[in-house]
Amino acid sequence: xxxxxxxxxxxxxxxxxxxxxxxxxxxxxxxxxxxxxxxxxxxxxxxxxxxxxxxxxxxxxxxxxxxxxxxxxxxxxxxxxxxxxxxxxxxxxxxxxxxxxxxxxxxxxxxxxxxxxxxxxxxxxxxxxxxxxxxxxxxxxxxxxxxxxxxxxxxxxxxxxxxxxxxxxxxxxxxxxxxxxxxxxxxxxxxxxxxxxxxxxxxxxxxxxxxxxxxxxxxxxxxxxxxxxxxxxxxxxxxxxxxxxxxxxxxxxx
Numbered sequence: 001x002x003x004x005x006x007x008x009x010x011x012x013x014x015x016x017x018x019x020x021x022x023x024x025x026x027x028x029x030x031x032x033x034x035x036x037x038x039x040x041x042x043x044x045x046x047x048x049x050x051x052x053x054x055x056x057x058x059x060x061x062x063x064x065x066x067x068x069x070x071x072x073x074x075x076x077x078x079x080x081x082x083x084x085x086x087x088x089x090x091x092x093x094x095x096x097x098x099x100x101x102x103x104x105x106x107x108x109x110x111x112x113x114x115x116x117x118x119x120x121x122x123x124x125x126x127x128x129x130x131x132x133x134x135x136x137x138x139x140x141x142x143x144x145x146x147x148x149x150x151x152x153x154x155x156x157x158x159x160x161x162x163x164x165x166x167x168x169x170x171x172x173x174x175x176x177x178x179x180x181x182x183x184x185x186x187x188x189x190x191x192x193x194x195x196x197x198x199x200x201x202x203x204x205x206x207x208x209x210x211x212x213x214x215x216x217x218x219x220x221x222x223x224x225x226x227x228x229x230x231x232x233x234x235x236x237x238x239x240x241x242x243x244x245x246x247x248x249x250x251x252x253x254x
Contacts, residue, residue, distance in 0.1 A: 004109065012027075013026070027041060050083075073134065077112065134199075197241055208234065
């Protein structure tokens with residue numbers, strides 16, 4: 001996960017002379033030297049799937065491949081996810097690949113307050129109330145993508161291969177391979193779950209579990225929390241993931 005705090009709006013000119021449009025002044029959203037959106041005014045927010053990095057030679061959607069994402073809300077945050085619906089539609093995966101910064105830094109997210117400041121710029125960012133809620137199937141795909149060394153493969157399938165399983169050598173409690181099995185079950189249980197997801201802080205009666213991975217570097221990975229109702233997936237130990245519906249309606253791993 002990649003928290004975006006105090007991004008800047010930068011004005012620049014794009015050279016569209018090759019498409020006989022001359023130069024176009026646009027606004028870009030930039031954080032920590034990374035361009036998150038390269039032409040905010042030209043971004044099409046209407047479709048369920050938005051190209052955030054558009055062609056800088058013509059400004060038209062679909063001219064360049066990649067740069068696609070979905071904006072979703074959950075809890076007190078707004079998230080920029082890969083456009084899983086488009087990536088898994090059978091279309092060319094390169095066409096709808098996410099912006100490269102998602103793979104490099106993780107899924108960007110904004111606090112509601114920070115996002116509200118972007119809306120207030122009147123540059124076209126969708127109002128918070130119009131943003132679709134994150135679904136459980138989105139949340140577990142984020143977990144899958146942000147798992148070190150892609151231990152569970154990549155969407156649209158969950159695949160725990162023996163060589164990846166062998167990376168887990170210890171855990172803060174219990175057996176690490178049993179924890180991997182619990183994660184695999186939770187991923188599969190929620191892989192087609194259309195219920196809205198909530199990403200919330202842990203409660204006092206929930207406990208984070210570390211799994212220690214031995215690969216190129218030694219990693220203390222915190223993918224699970226154990227609570228009174230069973231196991232829950234986490235993201236970077238900042239968020240616990242669960243459906244907004246009641247625990248009684250939610251499949252769980254004991």
